[in-house]
Amino acid sequence: MNAPAQIIVDNVNHMYRPPVGREVLALDQISLSVSNREFLALLGPSGCGKSTLLYLIGGFLPVEIGSITVDGKKVTAPGPDRGIVFQHFALFPWKTVRGNVLYGLERQGMQKAEREARAQQYIDLVGLSGFEDSYPSQLSGGMKQRAAIARTLAFDPKILLMDEPFGALDAQTRGLMQRELLSIWQRTPKTVIFVTHDVQEAVYLADRVAVMSARPGRIKTIVDTKFDKNDPDIFKNSFFVDKVDELWNLVKEEAAKAQGVKR
Numbered sequence: 001m002n003a004p005a006q007i008i009v010d011n012v013n014h015m016y017r018p019p020v021g022r023e024v025l026a027l028d029q030i031s032l033s034v035s036n037r038e039f040l041a042l043l044g045p046s047g048c049g050k051s052t053l054l055y056l057i058g059g060f061l062p063v064e065i066g067s068i069t070v071d072g073k074k075v076t077a078p079g080p081d082r083g084i085v086f087q088h089f090a091l092f093p094w095k096t097v098r099g100n101v102l103y104g105l106e107r108q109g110m111q112k113a114e115r116e117a118r119a120q121q122y123i124d125l126v127g128l129s130g131f132e133d134s135y136p137s138q139l140s141g142g143m144k145q146r147a148a149i150a151r152t153l154a155f156d157p158k159i160l161l162m163d164e165p166f167g168a169l170d171a172q173t174r175g176l177m178q179r180e181l182l183s184i185w186q187r188t189p190k191t192v193i194f195v196t197h198d199v200q201e202a203v204y205l206a207d208r209v210a211v212m213s214a215r216p217g218r219i220k221t222i223v224d225t226k227f228d229k230n231d232p233d234i235f236k237n238s239f240f241v242d243k244v245d246e247l248w249n250l251v252k253e254e255a256a257k258a259q260g261v262k263r
């Protein structure tokens, strides 16, 4: 029997109504189920509503039409079961790297010695050893993003919602962080929704890739990308190469629509 779907998005629309300017229908009738421990990537052209969908699941935006449930409970607000890594790192500028990573652990009521050991473990994991006492203003963009990832991973949420978390990293760090995320996901029971523009990254990391259409965002199709991610020759694996190709064609079509190009 299949595990029950842990996150269920049912017929969700989202309209932005800015105080000035026109209304924008960002999402149109989105339905999506993500199972317990699944790794799902969201792929689609710029502006198709990927971040909006993530923020709705995270409880950062109100669900006005349709419903979103996590483990059977309606999402109405953020909660400790869902950790989010934003596209633009959201660190407290007045706290050091250590202070930022400790923040979530303090709120969980963890003992001091345990939370300090755990904070250090995740600071080391993201390669920021030696920068524990630095403030965000003293870090590069990639380092800030790594600190934000450490902060979210450290409090061990059941669900990780990641909005292009590796977009600002150099290629080498990005490769290391992708490998580390896969390893964390294989070792600890987490459900991940991962927004990316990068087709290779999506196929490398995810079990399934949901491709969204140009705005208003809809789920255009879902492609199964489950295979052995520990293959040492993964980037030459014919399944990997074929899936990247298939997804490229789907995304190209939507990107052309988003830019109003006739094909």
Ligand SMILES: Nc1ncnc2c1ncn2[C@@H]1O[C@H](COP(=O)(O)OP(=O)(O)OP(=O)(O)O)[C@@H](O)[C@H]1O
Pocket: 016, 017, 018, 024, 025, 026, 044, 045, 046, 047, 048, 049, 050, 051, 052, 053, 215
């Ligand atoms: N606060 C807002 N007010 C009005 N419109 C908004 C707001 N935030 C997003 N939008 C619009 O909603 C649509 C979806 O935006 P969203 O950021 O979710 O897309 P995205 O797929 O994550 O884009 P990208 O890949 O470029 O980050 C876009 O057309 C955007 O202009």
